[in-house]
Amino acid sequence: MTYILKPKLHHPELPTNALGLTRRDYEGRISTLCAGCGHDSISAAIVQACFELDIAPHRLAKMSGIGCSSKTPDYFLGQSHGFNSVHGRMPSVLTGANLANRDLIYLGVSGDGDSASIGLGQFAHSIRRGVNMCYIVENNGVYGLTKGQFSATSDKGSKSKRGVENTESGIDLVALALQLGATYVGRSFSGDKAQLVPLIKGALSHHGPAVLDIVSPCVAFNNHAGSTKSFDYVRAHNEAVNRLDVILGRTPITADYEPGTVTEVTQHDGSKLRLRKLDDGYDATDLVGAMHYLQMHHAKGEVVTGLLYVDPDATDLHDRLGTTDVALNRLGTRELSPGAAALAKINAGLR
Amino acid sequence: MPEPLSAINDFVVKFANVNGSGSASANGLFAKAIIRMGVPVSARNIFPSNIQGLPTWYEVRVTEAGHLGRRGGVDIAVALNPQTWDDDVAEIVPGGYLFYDNTRPMPASKFRDDITVIGVPLTTICNEAYKIPRERQLFKNIAYVGALSWLIGIDTDVVEKLLAEEFASKAKLIGANIQAFNLGRNWAKENLKPIGLQLRHADAVGDRIFVEGNNAAALGAVYGGATVCAWYPITPSTSLAEGFMAHCEALRTNEDGSKRYAIVQAEDEIASIGIVVGAGWNGARAFTCTSGPGISLMNEFIGLSYFAEIPAVIFDVQRGGPSTGMPTRTQQSDLLLAAYASHGDTKHIMLLPADPGECFEMGATAFDLADRFQTTVFVMLDLDIGMQEWLVEPFKWDDAREIDRGKVMTFEDLEAGKDFGRYMDVDHDGVPYRTYPGTHPTRGAYFTRGTSRNRAAGYSEKGVDYQYNMERLLAKFATAARAVPAPVTRAAKKKTKAGVIYFGSTTPAMHEALEALEAQGHHVDAMRVRAFPFPQEVYDFIHAHEEVFVVEQNRDAQLRTLIVTEGGINPAVLTPILHYDGAPITARFLIDSIGSRMSAANAIREIAE
Numbered sequence: 033m034t035y036i037l038k039p040k041l042h043h044p045e046l047p048t049n050a051l052g053l054t055r056r057d058y059e060g061r062i063s064t065l066c067a068g069c070g071h072d073s074i075s076a077a078i079v080q081a082c083f084e085l086d087i088a089p090h091r092l093a094k095m096s097g098i099g100c101s102s103k104t105p106d107y108f109l110g111q112s113h114g115f116n117s118v119h120g121r122m123p124s125v126l127t128g129a130n131l132a133n134r135d136l137i138y139l140g141v142s143g144d145g146d147s148a149s150i151g152l153g154q155f156a157h158s159i160r161r162g163v164n165m166c167y168i169v170e171n172n173g174v175y176g177l178t179k180g181q182f183s184a185t186s187d188k189g190s191k192s193k194r195g196v197e198n199t200e201s202g203i204d205l206v207a208l209a210l211q212l213g214a215t216y217v218g219r220s221f222s223g224d225k226a227q228l229v230p231l232i233k234g235a236l237s238h239h240g241p242a243v244l245d246i247v248s249p250c251v252a253f254n255n256h257a258g259s260t261k262s263f264d265y266v267r268a269h270n271e272a273v274n275r276l277d278v279i280l281g282r283t284p285i286t287a288d289y290e291p292g293t294v295t296e297v298t299q300h301d302g303s304k305l306r307l308r309k310l311d312d313g314y315d316a317t318d319l320v321g322a323m324h325y326l327q328m329h330h331a332k333g334e335v336v337t338g339l340l341y342v343d344p345d346a347t348d349l350h351d352r353l354g355t356t357d358v359a360l361n362r363l364g365t366r367e368l369s370p371g372a373a374a375l376a377k378i379n380a381g382l383r
Numbered sequence: 384m385p386e387p388l389s390a391i392n393d394f395v396v397k398f399a400n401v402n403g404s405g406s407a408s409a410n411g412l413f414a415k416a417i418i419r420m421g422v423p424v425s426a427r428n429i430f431p432s433n434i435q436g437l438p439t440w441y442e443v444r445v446t447e448a449g450h451l452g453r454r455g456g457v458d459i460a461v462a463l464n465p466q467t468w469d470d471d472v473a474e475i476v477p478g479g480y481l482f483y484d485n486t487r488p489m490p491a492s493k494f495r496d497d498i499t500v501i502g503v504p505l506t507t508i509c510n511e512a513y514k515i516p517r518e519r520q521l522f523k524n525i526a527y528v529g530a531l532s533w534l535i536g537i538d539t540d541v542v543e544k545l546l547a548e549e550f551a552s553k554a555k556l557i558g559a560n561i562q563a564f565n566l567g568r569n570w571a572k573e574n575l576k577p578i579g580l581q582l583r584h585a586d587a588v589g590d591r592i593f594v595e596g597n598n599a600a601a602l603g604a605v606y607g608g609a610t611v612c613a614w615y616p617i618t619p620s621t622s623l624a625e626g627f628m629a630h631c632e633a634l635r636t637n638e639d640g641s642k643r644y645a646i647v648q649a650e651d652e653i654a655s656i657g658i659v660v661g662a663g664w665n666g667a668r669a670f671t672c673t674s675g676p677g678i679s680l681m682n683e684f685i686g687l688s689y690f691a692e693i694p695a696v697i698f699d700v701q702r703g704g705p706s707t708g709m710p711t712r713t714q715q716s717d718l719l720l721a722a723y724a725s726h727g728d729t730k731h732i733m734l735l736p737a738d739p740g741e742c743f744e745m746g747a748t749a750f751d752l753a754d755r756f757q758t759t760v761f762v763m764l765d766l767d768i769g770m771q772e773w774l775v776e777p778f779k780w781d782d783a784r785e786i787d788r789g790k791v792m793t794f795e796d797l798e799a800g801k802d803f804g805r806y807m808d809v810d811h812d813g814v815p816y817r818t819y820p821g822t823h824p825t826r827g828a829y830f831t832r833g834t835s836r837n838r839a840a841g842y843s844e845k846g847v848d849y850q851y852n853m854e855r856l857l858a859k860f861a862t863a864a865r866a867v868p869a870p871v872t873r874a875a876k877k878k879t880k881a882g883v884i885y886f887g888s889t890t891p892a893m894h895e896a897l898e899a900l901e902a903q904g905h906h907v908d909a910m911r912v913r914a915f916p917f918p919q920e921v922y923d924f925i926h927a928h929e930e931v932f933v934v935e936q937n938r939d940a941q942l943r944t945l946i947v948t949e950g951g952i953n954p955a956v957l958t959p960i961l962h963y964d965g966a967p968i969t970a971r972f973l974i975d976s977i978g979s980r981m982s983a984a985n986a987i988r989e990i991a992e
């Protein structure tokens with residue numbers, strides 16, 4: 033065992049999931065981030081989501097780039113393999129890992145610098161390629177790890193801690209993801225665990241590129257008045273369009289809702305996404321409508337959150353490539369090496 | 384006027400064409416027909432970085448003696464491109480032949496009086512025979528092959544058979560091509576006499592195959608078990624990825640149409656190598672293919688692969704650098720870039736194939752080495768090997784050969800309680816064990832990072848932990864030096880103090896030069912290096928000689944630098960022999976440059992004695 037987990041106290045009364053695991057079995061090392069950092073709340077939400085989904089930790093691979101946000105995979109799911117790769121390039125590494133073994137769940141964790149600045153290209157191409165992944169951007173509008181420079185998602189007019197105004201336009205990763213063909217797109221806030229956990233659950237069980245832009249304030253460099261990524265600003269401008277419940281196959285459906293206020297989407301793995309509308313005008317299965325709505329509300333300075341788009345008929349890269357059901361990393365010599373007889377025929381064709 | 388050249392099965396023909404005119408298949412037919420007559424050829428496309436309209440050349444060296452390097456000089460110029468006419472005519476050796484389309488008259492000043500000029504009205508012939516402009520153009524190509532066949536004695540049966548094979552699935556085209564061939568041949572037969580350069584059936588080809596290195600390397604990757612390929616188009620490597628696609632489609636498709644491979648054309652070379660590293664980390668055999676500019680972009684990931692110990696294979700089909708350099712010309716100028724790619728202290732394994740045959744072998748072996756040493760392995764082709772068809776021994780494969788995945792702990796190992804520490808040197812060879820993600824519910828998970836870590840893969844900035852890993856990586860590299868393909872030596876007929884080290888596409892020219900030098904009384908022991916890190920034999924060879932020529936196709940003597948740096952060799956012992964104009968190195972160049980140095984050295988020795 034190479035992994036040093038948090039000391040495990042045996043609480044027989046801790047609730048267990050279908051695998052008999054407790055929430056603690058989904059934790060990782062002790063976080064080394066600043067106390068109060070939004071990223072730690074997201075890690076906690078990931079732990080909760082995986083616990084609730086009964087995911088066997090070793091069947092999930094956690095991938096990240098470089099940044100405070102990208103360090104967090106060390107702080108959850110200690111029994112999962114993790115890969116803290118290079119700055120801005122998590123999407124390609126995740127793509128390769130996914131191609132090698134389609135049977136695992138791929139969780140990509142990145143920052144706004146990692147995904148919108150240096151890694152914008154890879155962010156875009158992994159989505160348009162249709163990689164089956166849950167791609168989380170822990171968006172604080174700054175480079176935390178290099179001490180607070182503006183990142184590319186920083187809104188125009190947002191002020192730095194030293195009072196300098198950002199003069200460049202901010203990149204809206206949600207708008208980009210929608211345009212690029214992501215089939216599950218959500219935005220949330222690290223301070224709203226009730227909204228966040230089901231969004232992550234839905235993304236992890238989605239079959240296709242799922243992107244979550246999670247505003248996650250940096251308490252060290254971007255949580256002051258004048259910042260549009262501070263706790264206070266996001267709380268004041270948060271416009272949730274819906275509330276999501278993820279219902280696993282085995283859970284009986286109990287609650288009753290007013291007709292017309294609930295949309296249900298069945299995912300590839302049989303899980304159901306039940307969306308309760310908070311805004312009557314919002315239909316999360318209507319891509320063009322969603323894009324229009326987001327632009328309108330963005331212009332008003334609102335931070336629109338919730339499950340913004342889902343395509344129940346999503347496909348992924350493997351579907352598109354037509355790869356075999358057996359994970360490529362399990363194929364052996366017989367399946368891969370065509371042998372001497374086939375080679376003799378090839379030789380004959382080259383004379 | 385000198386006597387017109389006369390020779391049997393030993394001459395050089397160079398076709399000057401316009402890019403995009405459809406000449407490639409006619410020229411290919413010409414070369415293949417000669418091979419089918421049992422006479423070896425060495426053939427090279429010389430082309431610009433352009434799709435249509437610019438000049439291209441195809442040079443065929445007919446060589447019953449089997450000298451497969453470029454010879455230099457042209458005996459028959461088939462000058463079909465007015466743009467390059469002057470250069471093409473100037474290149475002909477005195478006594479040589481100029482073959483051209485004399486439909487439109489040329490001023491006398493455009494010719495030379497020390498060569499034989501042969502005019503064939505190709506355009507007129509084809510315009511009379513064909514109505515559709517595209518047909519006139521395409522069949523003109525086959526028609527000049529027909530005219531040449533009469534002039535130099537190509538067996539028409541061989542040509543007909545080749546055309547029948549090529550168009551087996553489009554039978555209509557067989558007759559049409561044979562007709563066009565005869566159009567040219569019959570005109571020549573009625574109007575011209577065969578020339579002094581002639582072909583005769585021989586038995587010098589054996590069962591050899593005619594194949595490009597990129598195609599061979601791609602096939603090697605299939606046999607070596609590669610399942611993931613990520614790439615970005617760049618000359619001269621593109622056809623390697625395309626070859627992998629074609630071979631996989633034929634050899635790795637299940638009955639239900641599903642595929643036992645995945646190929647992604649990535650958005651750039653950084654993503655390509657990222658995909659390869661991700662797949663390698665997760666237990667698939669993965670590769671990318673590129674050229675110098677791509678390696679430059681991949682540097683950060685190559686360092687990650689080295690330091691975090693993740694298998695990856697990179698085929699570098701080298702071209703002329705630096706920058707965009709000479710994108711369609713050949714060079715061996717990425718050695719240092721590849722050997723030490725990325726920041727910090729790094730070193731990488733390189734395999735140095737000499738021809739397409741070795742591209743196949745090393746293309747497969749590279750994956751075993753990458754898995755065994757959990758690191759990046761470069762296979763260093765160049766344009767000359769990668770994009771030209773070479774005559775090589777048929778590919779061989781031993782059905783008993785199993786894919787070697789190196790040190791991987793399985794579920795059973797972990798379940799049995801085997802101690803796992805990702806970066807622990809348990810076997811004292813520098814190579815640690817790894818686990819694939821998803822192997823065991825509670826054992827063997829670890830965190831991979833490019834940051835410093837301890838033996839158990841935990842984050843650590845402690846000097847001792849860092850140094851432990853860096854030194855273990857050196858130990859691993861030393862182990863690799865004993866596992867990579869060994870150098871091949873060729874002793875001179877007489878005992879000598881002179882040696883030569885060479886590698887890659889220089890090989891056939893070197894062999895021809897060694898024979899010629901020997902005939903001149905210059906005896907040189909030769910060693911072909913096939914991999915980096917260099918096995919001990921390389922240094923032993925140098926120590927056994929007073930002067931060692933190091934032959935390479937770059938300006939800065941990169942192989943020599945590697946030998947000096949890695950082996951602590953006195954640079955004064957290593958004489959660089961450098962050829963880097965973008966054309967493949969020739970035996971003539973080697974004979975001149977090595978021969979003149981040896982004559983001078985002998986003269987000095989004699990004076991001293």
Ligand SMILES: Cc1ncc(C[n+]2csc(CCOP(=O)(O)OP(=O)(O)O)c2C)c(N)n1
Nearest residue numbers: 099100101119143144145146174175176177
């Ligand atoms: C190639 C490269 N350039 C620069 C850096 C330095 N660097 C490390 S993290 C980072 C920014 C991270 O920002 P973000 O992704 O937003 O993460 P946060 O720390 O804000 O969570 C930078 C520029 C690097 N590691 N690699």
Ligand code: SF4
Nearest residue numbers: 066069100176250251
């Ligand atoms: S610097 Fe900011 S982003 Fe980084 S850990 Fe501290 S609060 Fe979090």
Ligand SMILES: [Mg+2]
Nearest residue numbers: 143144145174
């Ligand atoms: Mg950030």
